[in-house]
Amino acid sequence: MQFGQFMSHDMAKTTLVPSAKCNVCQNIPGRCMAVFIQPQDPNQGFHNDQCLRVSRSSPICGSGRSRPRQQLNENTGYIDGSPIYGSSIDDLVKFREGSTGFLKIKRFNGLQLLPFDESTCHSANDCKATFVAGDSRVNLFFGLTSTHILFTREHNRIAARLQRLNPHWDGDRLFHETRKIVGAEIQAICYREYLPKVLGSAFATTVGVYRGYDPDVDSTVANEFTAGAYRFGHGMIQEFYPRLDQFNRTTQFGGFNFVDGTLHSDRLIFQVHTQFLSQQKNDYC
Ligand code: HEM
Numbered sequence: 001m002q003f004g005q006f007m008s009h010d011m012a013k014t015t016l017v018p019s020a021k022c023n024v025c026q027n028i029p030g031r032c033m034a035v036f037i038q039p040q041d042p043n044q045g046f047h048n049d050q051c052l053r054v055s056r057s058s059p060i061c062g063s064g065r066s067r068p069r070q071q072l073n074e075n076t077g078y079i080d081g082s083p084i085y086g087s088s089i090d091d092l093v094k095f096r097e098g099s100t101g102f103l104k105i106k107r108f109n110g111l112q113l114l115p116f117d118e119s120t121c122h123s124a125n126d127c128k129a130t131f132v133a134g135d136s137r138v139n140l141f142f143g144l145t146s147t148h149i150l151f152t153r154e155h156n157r158i159a160a161r162l163q164r165l166n167p168h169w170d171g172d173r174l175f176h177e178t179r180k181i182v183g184a185e186i187q188a189i190c191y192r193e194y195l196p197k198v199l200g201s202a203f204a205t206t207v208g209v210y211r212g213y214d215p216d217v218d219s220t221v222a223n224e225f226t227a228g229a230y231r232f233g234h235g236m237i238q239e240f241y242p243r244l245d246q247f248n249r250t251t252q253f254g255g256f257n258f259v260d261g262t263l264h265s266d267r268l269i270f271q272v273h274t275q276f277l278s279q280q281k282n283d284y285c
């Protein structure tokens with residue numbers, strides 16, 4: 001599940017119409033869809049809300065009128081570690097340690113973590129555990145945050161080794177050679193470990209043997225894949241996750257009880273979704 005979510009964030013980030021613009025139980029063409037609650041639905045919370053307010057994916061400007069509506073992917077569709085490095089050169093400066101070959105990390109309580117989102121800090125030593133990374137969804141779930149931290153540390157581990165082997169490399173060379181290796185590691189885990197487990201015997205017929213890079217393949221991500229098919233992973237989310245103390249002993253089960261006492265994962269997605277949308281800054285066309 002956890003690697004799958006990380007992969008989905010490497011391949012796609014669909015901009016949504018801000019939820020504040022969809023706060024009524026009404027269909028607003030092109031923007032919002034209201035899913036009305038059926039009288040027989042047993043969920044009282046849904047009845048209180050009257051409908052589920054669904055924001056539509058933002059269109060690419062100009063599409064949806066004389067030509068079919070197309071959705072925007074804010075991230076690089078290639079599996080290239082973009083949750084770690086960002087999807088644009090401008091963003092990279094936020095994560096790279098100056099002009100060195102290393103990624104920024106924050107040392108906290110003897111741990112190497114991601115930099116804190118300073119807008120959530122009351123003082124230098126009093127910050128919320130909200131991190132900055134190449135994909136803004138890094139804080140959506142602590143398993144996902146851990147995966148980000150893992151690959152950020154992996155980058156710095158490899159960069160340190162490469163630096164020892166190639167002391168003449170400048171920061172740019174060191175950074176990009178390392179990034180290439182980390183991206184390749186993520187691809188290798190995806191194709192050699194994750195997909196064979198997910199697809200089972202269908203792996204051979206659906207993915208098959210890698211025959212080398214083909215520049216003619218359209219590498220953009222299909223809407224059907226992100227909006228539908230790949231969300232199969234939501235069904236893999238467990239309701240409880242074991243948590244470890246500093247001695248790696250199981251302390252308690254970390255349920256999703258921050259979601260107003262309910263532990264059902266569908267509801268989790270819905271709740272996190274609403275929280276997450278309220279943080280979105282991007283507007284639609
Ligand atoms: C703790 C686990 C997870 C949580 C809390 C979570 C939550 C969410 C939320 C809130 C969204 C945005 C909802 C929306 O666009 O309507 C989303 C989108 C998505 N999720 Fe998950 N998810 C989790 C795990 C997974 C897993 C394991 C997979 C696949 C293996 C996955 C695949 C996707 C995909 C493909 C999208 C659409 C991405 C886009 O187009 O931007 N998610 N998820």
Ligand SMILES: [Ca+2]
Nearest residue numbers: 010076078082
């Ligand atoms: Ca990517």
